[in-house]
Amino acid sequence: MGPLRSVVLAGGGTGGHIYPLLAFADALRRHFPDIRITTLGSPKGMENTLIPAAGYDLRVIPAFQLPRSLNLDLLRTPDRMYKSAAAAAEIIDEVRAEVVVGFGGYVSVPAYLAAWRKEMPIVIHEVNVPPGVANRMGMKFTKRVAVGFPHQLEQAEALRNARLVGVPLRTAITGMDRPALRPQALYHFGLRPDLPVLFVSGGSSGARTINLAVAAAAKRLAHAGIQVLHVQGGRNDPFEVPNDLPVPYVVVPYLSDMQLGYAAADLMLCRGGAITVAETTALGMPAVYVPYPFSNQEQRRNALPVVESGGGLLVDNSELTPDWIEHNIIPLARDRQRLAAMGTAAAGYGRRDGDEQLLRFVLEAVS
Ligand SMILES: CC(=O)N[C@H]1[C@@H](OP(=O)(O)OP(=O)(O)OC[C@H]2O[C@@H](n3ccc(=O)[nH]c3=O)[C@H](O)[C@@H]2O)O[C@H](CO)[C@@H](O)[C@@H]1O
Known part of the structure; x- marks a missing residue:
């Protein structure tokens, strides 16, 4: 033809x-x-x-x-x-x-x-x-x-x-070399190269529960040496983050260049929107999924196969509290070997x- x-x-x-x-x-x-x-x-x-x-x-x-x-x-x-x-x-x-x-x-x-x-x-x-x-x-x-x-x-x-x-x-995402782009991405956001980065995104409109829970855990994350890059999302109210933290906690309203966020990140905390899951897995990005609890559980269905293959963790929206973050995300973000294994499993599912x-x-x- x-x-x-x-x-x-x-x-x-x-x-x-x-x-x-x-x-x-x-x-x-x-x-x-x-x-x-x-x-x-x-x-x-x-x-x-x-x-x-x-x-x-x-x-x-x-x-x-x-x-x-x-x-x-x-x-x-x-x-x-x-x-x-x-x-x-x-x-x-x-x-x-x-x-x-x-x-x-x-x-x-x-x-x-x-x-x-x-x-x-x-x-x-x-x-x-x-x-x-x-x-x-x-x-x-x-x-x-x-x-x-x-x-x-x-x-x-x-x-x-x-x-x-x-x-x-987007080829800006699938075509990128994450390790190669990392220094530029860290510099762009004002993040340090020596500490792990938790990348938080509630999807294209943001997620209130995630925003509030992570912001409330800001001190505990910072004192554990974990930096946060937090996309607020267009439709969400601003939230307070203490301004005297010992390590960077960067809040951005929305990322047009999402690949920079992925490049800076060691671990992702996100909803389970289908495109987000397609992107994290295509990139072999270890992730903690917090599916949106409504919409016929569609986000749980998106995340479950990844989690079952070892590419991430799943937590209910109602269970995502500062304590849960402290007990689950902090040890994971500091465990390079576990992150690497999760990333490999995620990549096996992604295309x-x-x-x-x-x-x-x-x-x-x-x-
Ligand atoms: C609450 C709800 O009903 N959400 C649905 C919505 O999610 P939503 O619209 O949030 O879409 P997804 O999570 O699937 O994808 C988000 C997209 O926005 C991009 N992005 C996000 C934040 C940002 O700052 N910059 C940026 O570029 C991501 O890289 C990704 O490409 O559509 C998905 C696909 O039909 C569904 O699976 C979700 O269940």
Whole structure:
């Protein structure tokens, strides 16, 4: 087949839907330098900052509310859905897209609907169990569904016949040499090279419980000689960290260059968002996972296979206290051998070629 000339990528809401879209867009551009890439987003999602910052064309289409349960009537009736789908259809026509690839989030639904009406190829990329509501709706229009992780095939009936491609990850992350980047990353954050670094991130929007528990353990961590690099996360209130600590505790609101955080870190403390898990494992980063306790336990499902393979620890949100941190994280962060073994196990679960594998799947769809 010839080169792809124009694609529409749909996905929005939080980072978990947007970063894989961007990583896939980068892969498209690598293979087809002249390709036209158009992304569809909703008015309020993080796509409004992340996609233009990455240099891609973002078209915002009208928002609509999607119910938590699936109902096909919804697609026939409400005006707002029609309006959104009509806007998506107009853009698909304008750019003469050959395929729509959706990553989930409400904005994907009008894109799927518009593409289905035009009888165009549709490809869905899904990273969670159970699959998100937008992608579940999209699955009524296409059988071309790709997933990020092996457990999804076993645990979700709707994904049983999906193609396992992995998660498209940014090459700034998958392509980095962690030890080589470490000195620069430590310098960037004002961290010392002689003490371990705990990297704390609650995902793209941050996590209040994690923020408060780690901040409350700041003194104990510092006196044990553990430095902290703490990403607060966009949607979270600031928290207090004592300013007389003997070792650095660096708080940053959000990291656009997430690879610098990974490069500086010896151990990660994080939620279990699918893209976070894909990144920590791709990098062989030992991690303590604190899954978000709601959303159908999807984050526990993401983290469990890594933990079972020895690549990290799992702790319930309600159990993450300063005492737990003192008794579990402090000894781990100081144990280089254990960290190295965990990192090796995590790397055994991780993969770095999700972008290329998804591209292969999309090319099959258009051929
Ligand atoms: C509470 C909730 O429902 N979370 C969901 C959401 O998580 P969320 O949107 O937090 O997404 P993930 O944890 O999967 O990924 C976060 C992404 O943001 C990046 N990042 C994060 C912080 C930062 O400062 N800079 C930065 O670049 C990470 O490198 C990663 O690429 O989407 C995921 C993927 O659908 C789901 O599995 C999660 O369950």
